[in-house]
Amino acid sequence: MVAVGDSAGGNLVAALTLLAKERGGVRLLQQVLLCPVTDAGLDTPSYQEFAHGYFLGRETMRWFWDQYLPDVRQRSQATASPLRATLEQLNGLPPALVVTSEADVVRDEGEAYASKLRAAGVPVVSIRYHGTIHGFMVLDPLRHTDAARAALVQVLDTVHVALHRHRG
Template identity: 60%
Template sequence: MTADPTPRQSWQPHPTRRNGEGRRAAAFTLMAKQRGDVSLVQQVPFYPVTDAAFDTGSYHQFAEGDFLRCDGMQWFWDQYTTDRTGRPRITASPLRATTEQLTGLPARAPRH
């Protein structure tokens, strides 16, 4: 993560990095499983954005709102990658992984 240089009361990760870190953590675990060279115990994703498809029920349901709108999510994806052909890959959109690809991956850490 990178820190926003703006002085604040408490440290906050840079807003364009928040959702990408969770996605990269999920992609890393998928890649580690494929390679078989790293054994992970647990994942701790924060704000994971796990699918680049903007036609899901969730994107339609929450397209407008107080916090994260669909147009904002599209902007975040454009910052992550403008290559629309690569977005469906499971390393960019881990939610598209098959059950077989997900089997054996570490559990997400519980939130308290």
């Protein structure tokens, strides 16, 4: 199985891979995280730089977190904020493709998560698409742009390789 998620879906995919490793039984071949939400801190430089006027803002993200996990204490758990997972928890996770957008509040946490996965020994391809905003692959007015098409091809190629690698 290959798990793909965009934004909060990227958060769910990261949590899924952690839980699959912890509990066993499900073998994930690849994780694909698109503009993933990986930390509840809302305090990275990209949160400051793109807090307003770039589709997804800091206060909107705060509202999303308040709806998702009203108990702030739960937000520090690795399944809520995968960036806070230990290297031991991350070691052995499936290879990852992490796609980030240049003008996105969650850019830095996505890139930090890719770096932490790499530090844990997970094979990672991480790419930032310049000139893009959060959700550029799925927002109707943007999904036909060159950047969105290139990212989609990269995702499809990654999934294809993962599935064929598994078949041997």
